[in-house]
Every structure is written in C-alpha cells, then in structure tokens.
Amino acid sequence: MRKSSILQQSASKKFNSPFLNPVPSLVSIKSFPEPRDAEVLSDQSACKRSVCDIMKLFDQSSTTTQDTSKRARVEDSTSEPFHDSGSSGAESQLQSATPSSTLPILPGASQGINKAHYFSVVWCKKSMKKHKKWEGDAILIVKGRSATLKSLEGKELASTFGYTAKEIDAIEEGSLFSICGKECEIQATISADEYLSGRCFSDSVVPTATQEDSSPSRLAPAQKMAGLPLSAVKFPAFRSPHVGSLSSGNKKIFNPPSSPVITPDSLVMPRPNNLHQWEHNKKNLPVVDVVMEESLARCLRPHQREGVVFLYECITQMRPFNGSGAILADEMGLGKTLQCIALIWTLLRQGPYGGQPLLRKIIIVTPSSLVKNWVREFKKWLVNRNLRVYHVDQNNKIDVFLKQPSLYPILVLSYEMYMRTSNSLAGINFDLLICDEAHRLKNANIKTTESLHNLGTLRRILLTGTPVQNDLQEFFALVDFCNPGILGKASSFRRLYEEPILRSRLPRASKVEKELGQARAIELMEVTAPFILRRTQDVIQSYLPGKVEYVVFCRPRPLQLTLYQNLLETNVVRACLSTYLSTDTGCHLACILALRKLCNHPLLVFSKGFDDKDEDGLALLRNEAHEGLLSDADSLASADLEASSGKLAVVAAILCSLWTCSPRERIVLVSNFTKV
Incomplete structure (x- = not known):
C-alpha cells in the first residue's frame, strides 16, 4: 500500500530534469546573467551560435538589423527553424529568449552585416610553417561576407567573398585570417575616418614640431630612442672632462656671437625646439636669434614677413613634415622674389646655432626672360651691400663662375643654360635651390626635372602662381620634386588620391564615392599644407588705389x-x-x-x-x-x-x-x- 501510493503520486506530478533550470519568459529577461560557471558559459556559446545563424539568414535575405528592438523580434520569430529535431524545448526557448544586446560586441557581423570594418595586418603566402615570413604590411577591408586585402600603396592584393558569420566574428587583434592563398595576422583596428582619409596607407610623414608639446613626434630624445635597438642609436663619443684643462695655452676659446639689437620693427625668426636642437646641433653650439636687418624688414609688408618666416621654417626643417622644401604659390604681384631675397641675405650672414651662416652658396634657376630681372631686384633691395650675384647669359659665360665659384655666393641662370652646364655644376655643393616659375617642372619625366633633382640640393624653394594647372599628376610632380617621397610613389598617389577625387566629381558618382573623394581631398590638403603657402590679391587690396574704369566710344573716320x-x-x-x-x-x-x-x-x-x-x-x-x-x-x-x-x-x-x-x-x- 505504501509503495503503490508513492507511485501514484509520482505519476501525477510532471517530471523535471535536474540538468535543466527553469527558464523565465522573454518579457522577464532584461539582461543576460553574468557568467559564473561552465554551465552558464556553455549557454552563452549556444546563444552566440544562435545569433550567428540568424546573421546568416540576414546575409541571405539582405536585411539589416541596426535597430535592437527589431532585431529581438526577428530573433524570437526566426530562431526556431535553426535547431535540429534533437534539441530540447528548453534549449530552444533559452536561445530564442537571449537578447542580442547582451552579446559581446565584435568587429564583425555583430555590428551590422553591411558595415565595413578595416584592420591593419601583416601578410604572407599561406604556409604551414610555425614561424611565418611576413612579406609586408597591408589593409584588410571586411564588408558583410566579403574581404579585400590592399597594400599600403593602395594596390589590391586579394579579394573574395563567401565568409561565414563565424569567421567574420572571429577577427580580432592577433588572430589569423586567410584570403585567396594569403594569410594575414591582424595587428590593429582602423577607424572608418582614418581609412577614408587615406592616413592608414601613408606612414612616411614624420612630424617635426616648431613648438614643444606632448605628442609622440615631439618626445624628448631619450623617449624617442627608447624603442630602438642599441645598434641603431648613435651615441656621441666620450670626451674626458680633464683633457685640455691642464694646458690652458692650447685651449681653443669660443667667442659667442654678439646678440643682435631687436627693435619693434625687427623680424625675428622662430627659435628651434629641443628636438630640433638634438637632431641638428651636434656640436652643442649656443642657440641665437636670427634677426633680419631692420632696413630690409621695414620694406616688407605683413604677408611678406609671414612668407619669409614660412620659408625659413621649411628649409630648416622646423615645420611638421618630413622634408626641407617649400612651395610659395602666391599670385603674381605679391612679392615672391623679394621674400626670397630677404631670406637669402639673412641666412648668408646668420644661423640659429652659434650664429654660423646657414647658407653659403645659392643657385637660382629661372626662365631666360627673368634672369636680368632677378639681378635688378638684388641691386634694388640690397643696395650698398657687399653681395656678388653672377648671372649667366650671352655675355657672361659659366666658365668665369666655375673658375672661382667662391667669389659668387649666388648664381642665376636660365633653365636652358642649366641643362647645358649641369655636368659642370654637379661638382659644386649648393645649399639652396630656388626654381622660379616652377610649374615648368610639372612633368617628372622631362630632362630638366631629372637634372635638377640630380643636383643633390635638399633645400628647395619652388615659386609658382599656378601649383595646379591641369590635373593632380602635375601637382604630384611639383610636390615630389620639392620634398621627395612625401606622397609616396606616383602609382600609389594615383590610386589613393587622384582616382577617388576624380570619381567623386563625376555627375554619376554615388554617395559613397563622393564621401571618399572628399575625405581624400581633405587629407591631401592637410598633408601638403605645412610646406605650401598661397595668398591671393586680396591681401594687398588695402595698399592699392581704387580702380576706376571708363568706356570711351570712338567715332570712326x-x-x-x-x-x-x-x-x-x-x-x-x-x-x-x-x-x-x-x-x-x-x-x-x-x-x-x-x-x-x-x-x-x-x-x-x-x-x-x-x-x-x-x-x-x-x-x-x-x-x-x-x-x-x-x-x-x-x-x-x-x-x-x-x-x-x-x-x-x-x-x-x-x-x-x-x-x-x-x-x-x-x-x-x-x-x-x-x-x-
């Protein structure tokens, strides 16, 4: 009797498995419980698989799930068909009840199947070796179920589609990713703005600041060398403090230059910062002010004073770009010649370190019609100065200059004359090259550009009123001649900047192409702005008299x-x-x-x-x-x-x-x- 009653009571009650916990309804769940044991972690992985299956369905039906509330309803209604017949009802209910907002946010499909994600990677050919030999850096672009691998020059290395959501979600820093017979290791995530602007493709621009701050490019020398191997660091030779102190008769006494008198009308050049001193002042000379002559500074208008300071900072590498060239692109009539003359005269006599002259020999290449004009401008603005300017023409041969080049610190000649005498001038070390009407160098393949490039002068100033005449390739030729390599190779410039910008200006351009072209144009302006200065006639409107126009009708005879x-x-x-x-x-x-x-x-x-x-x-x-x-x-x-x-x-x-x-x-x- 006792045993039968127990059996009857047990038959009337519903059997509850000890391995399954009661699951609350969907309405009562607000957040996924914190993982505390292996059982909960397995439930989370099951939920993750369920969401991955749903994302596969979305990929097949091309449906976006950006709204969280809509995504929860879709998951609740579509999660049932993805379980096999062997799954229990409690597991199905648990998987369908898990809200997607509680899942970890991954850079793949969980943030939207149509949104593109970008990663910096290193790549090599696929192999089974444990220690792989990486061939270079690249950019991995993942959008939906497709992936594209591009080199830092913008060239497409591989592209394919058909990845599963699980493979996309597995992308994280340090993971491996295979694409078209190539293997990539994810280094870091790149933001969309960084990719659209093109900054992720170019790593050649190394800022060099004029003011001290805490940015990585302006760190102290010790901080900058911290990550370098000992073989790459050049330490100064040891010098004993006792050497030379016993015999004062042989000791060389350094007389610092006298400080120039600074008045309100004086034009004082910026002083180099600590990083610039560490890189360029190897002899530990005292830092002095570079001051333009007051009589010459009074002749300069405000925009011309600004231009002289700009040129000085560029050729002394005090501006945030990797190079020592400048492009002065002022319109005609703003005094580009005067600004160069003022800079030349100042640096022939002064320098920031120890007062030693920064320039000793300058070459000016100009069209033949402007050779004598440069000579007249030197005589006009530097009257009664002991400065010899040698210009080459039919009466003044280059042989006179080559016999005694030290007598003439400045050489002015035409482009045609330079081509004839380039071999003879190759043995002379010029500290500064000035190219007037520099738009003649818009073609990088002509002999004039190649010959001037082979001169070996690093400090270059280009004067032109039209830096961009026809297309961006001509602009690239000027910039690359001024600061070689700052925009990369011509092929990479065409893929990264020229083609996106031109496509964005077409009438049939899509919204994505317009946004990409605008971002690349802004980035190109930001990269070239540190060494290009352009002013228009508006800066001198206040100095010009009013314009009066008369139309006179003349009666014919x-x-x-x-x-x-x-x-x-x-x-x-x-x-x-x-x-x-x-x-x-x-x-x-x-x-x-x-x-x-x-x-x-x-x-x-x-x-x-x-x-x-x-x-x-x-x-x-x-x-x-x-x-x-x-x-x-x-x-x-x-x-x-x-x-x-x-x-x-x-x-x-x-x-x-x-x-x-x-x-x-x-x-x-x-x-x-x-x-x-």
Whole structure:
C-alpha cells in the first residue's frame, strides 16, 4: 500500500530534469546573467551560435538589423527553424529568449552585416610553417561576407567573398585570417575616418614640431630612442672632462656671437625646439636669434614677413613634415622674389646655432626672360651691400663662375643654360635651390626635372602662381620634386588620391564615392599644407588705389566707314551671314578679325605687303573690298595715322593729356595689335 501510493503520486506530478533550470519568459529577461560557471558559459556559446545563424539568414535575405528592438523580434520569430529535431524545448526557448544586446560586441557581423570594418595586418603566402615570413604590411577591408586585402600603396592584393558569420566574428587583434592563398595576422583596428582619409596607407610623414608639446613626434630624445635597438642609436663619443684643462695655452676659446639689437620693427625668426636642437646641433653650439636687418624688414609688408618666416621654417626643417622644401604659390604681384631675397641675405650672414651662416652658396634657376630681372631686384633691395650675384647669359659665360665659384655666393641662370652646364655644376655643393616659375617642372619625366633633382640640393624653394594647372599628376610632380617621397610613389598617389577625387566629381558618382573623394581631398590638403603657402590679391587690396574704369566710344573716320561697308558687301562676308551658303566655318573668324582690324586702323587690313603669306586667309576679302578705293588705300601709308583712325586719335589725345600732368605717372598700353 505504501509503495503503490508513492507511485501514484509520482505519476501525477510532471517530471523535471535536474540538468535543466527553469527558464523565465522573454518579457522577464532584461539582461543576460553574468557568467559564473561552465554551465552558464556553455549557454552563452549556444546563444552566440544562435545569433550567428540568424546573421546568416540576414546575409541571405539582405536585411539589416541596426535597430535592437527589431532585431529581438526577428530573433524570437526566426530562431526556431535553426535547431535540429534533437534539441530540447528548453534549449530552444533559452536561445530564442537571449537578447542580442547582451552579446559581446565584435568587429564583425555583430555590428551590422553591411558595415565595413578595416584592420591593419601583416601578410604572407599561406604556409604551414610555425614561424611565418611576413612579406609586408597591408589593409584588410571586411564588408558583410566579403574581404579585400590592399597594400599600403593602395594596390589590391586579394579579394573574395563567401565568409561565414563565424569567421567574420572571429577577427580580432592577433588572430589569423586567410584570403585567396594569403594569410594575414591582424595587428590593429582602423577607424572608418582614418581609412577614408587615406592616413592608414601613408606612414612616411614624420612630424617635426616648431613648438614643444606632448605628442609622440615631439618626445624628448631619450623617449624617442627608447624603442630602438642599441645598434641603431648613435651615441656621441666620450670626451674626458680633464683633457685640455691642464694646458690652458692650447685651449681653443669660443667667442659667442654678439646678440643682435631687436627693435619693434625687427623680424625675428622662430627659435628651434629641443628636438630640433638634438637632431641638428651636434656640436652643442649656443642657440641665437636670427634677426633680419631692420632696413630690409621695414620694406616688407605683413604677408611678406609671414612668407619669409614660412620659408625659413621649411628649409630648416622646423615645420611638421618630413622634408626641407617649400612651395610659395602666391599670385603674381605679391612679392615672391623679394621674400626670397630677404631670406637669402639673412641666412648668408646668420644661423640659429652659434650664429654660423646657414647658407653659403645659392643657385637660382629661372626662365631666360627673368634672369636680368632677378639681378635688378638684388641691386634694388640690397643696395650698398657687399653681395656678388653672377648671372649667366650671352655675355657672361659659366666658365668665369666655375673658375672661382667662391667669389659668387649666388648664381642665376636660365633653365636652358642649366641643362647645358649641369655636368659642370654637379661638382659644386649648393645649399639652396630656388626654381622660379616652377610649374615648368610639372612633368617628372622631362630632362630638366631629372637634372635638377640630380643636383643633390635638399633645400628647395619652388615659386609658382599656378601649383595646379591641369590635373593632380602635375601637382604630384611639383610636390615630389620639392620634398621627395612625401606622397609616396606616383602609382600609389594615383590610386589613393587622384582616382577617388576624380570619381567623386563625376555627375554619376554615388554617395559613397563622393564621401571618399572628399575625405581624400581633405587629407591631401592637410598633408601638403605645412610646406605650401598661397595668398591671393586680396591681401594687398588695402595698399592699392581704387580702380576706376571708363568706356570711351570712338567715332570712326569717314574712310573707315566706307571700307567697313565695302567689307560687308563682299561675297565672303555675305556667305558667312547666310548660313545655308556658308560651307567653310573658318571663314567666320577671318571676317571678324578683318572688321576688328579695320576699326583700329585701315592699314592693318589694306597695307601693301601686309600678310603676304595669307596667314589669316584674307587675301580674297581684301581684294574685293579694295576695288574702287585703290587710290585712297595707297595714300594711307603717307597720310597722318591719326587722320585715318578715330580710335587712334582718341588714344593720342589721352596720352598727351596724361603726359603733361604733374607728377608724371607711368602708363601701360595694352592692345591686341602691336604694329601698324
């Protein structure tokens, strides 16, 4: 009786397995419990597998799950079909009840299947070796189930798709990832902004600050050398403090330079910071101020003073970029020549360390038409200074300079003359190279650019009013000549900057292409801004008088009116006016040019011997209009020029009036026609 009653009671109760804990409902769960034992950890892994299965479904159906609430509802409704028939109901309920927000945030599929993620990696060919031989650094781009591997030059190394969500979620720092026969080791995660700007591809820009701060590039020498091997660190040779102290007669006494007098009008160059002194002041010379002569500094306008300081910081490597070149891209008329002359004269006599001159020999390469202009500018601004400037032309041969180069600290010559004498000048060490109208070096493959590059001068100043003329490849050629290697190779520049920027400006460009192009353009400006300075005419508007424009209508002479009417009645002009009769489109321009010349003066059209080669195609037109007026046209050459042209008579009267004014002003006459 007792045993049977126990069996009846046990049969009436529902059996609860001791291995399964009661699971609360979905509504009561707010967060996943903290893992405390192996059982809970196994439950978490089961939940993770469930979410991975759901992400596979989302990948197949191309559904995004950015909203957490929507994702929970989808998981609750779709988690059931992913379990096999052998799974218990409690396990299925537990997996479906786990909210996705409690899972660890991984850089893969758990943050959105369509969002791209970027990693810095090292890669090599896939092998079974324990100690792999890595071939280089690269960038791994993971988007959805696809992955792309790019080199630091922007070249695509491998690309494939079809990865599972589990493989994507397994990507973390230190893990291995296989792609198209290549194996990668994840080094670090890269932000989307860093990838879009292109900074992750370029590691050649090493900042060198002008002011001290706590950034990594401005650390003290001891901190900077902490991560280097002992073989890579150059320590100064040991010098005993007792050597030379016993015999004072042989001791060399250093006389520090006298401090220059600094006035409110003086232009004082920035002092080098501690890092710059450690790198460039190996002899431990005293740091002194570099001050421009007050008489020369007073001649500079504010923007010119700023330009001189900019050039000084660039060629002394005090600005945050890896190089010693500068591009002064001011518009015409802002005094680029004067800024260079002021810098040259200052550094020929002074320097930041011990007052020793920073420059001893300078070469200036310029178009042939500007060689004498540079000489005149030196004489104008450095009057009564003991400075010898040697310029090469037809009268001054380069042989005179080569015989005694120490007598002339400055050499000015044209691009063509430099090409002829480049082999002779290769043996001279120039401290500074200045290229005027530097847009002539926009092609890196021409002999002029290659020859100047082989000169070996590291300090380079490029003067140009148009740094970008046609495309970004020309801009790259200028920048690479100024600071070699700062933008990488030409192929990598084209892939990283030029192609994304050009694609973003196309009318059919997508939103992603526009964002990428804008980010790369901003990054290119930030990389080149430290050594490129450009100002427009707006900076000198306050120094210029007000502009007054007058439009004067000149009445033509009777002879001009008659000839004009004859030209309109010729068969050539009639054919141009009648479109259905006109077959030669080039005739229209010839007729317009003839009428313009006639309005200026009849001799431009009807003079004997004029245009004998028929360059304008006006022979027929001139002969037809000349009929009936042969005697008048022949007498034009002997007649008064002003009597045959109303416009010329007005111009002559204006010039006479301005010439008699006191004080006399300079007059510039601009015309499309320079001869009569």
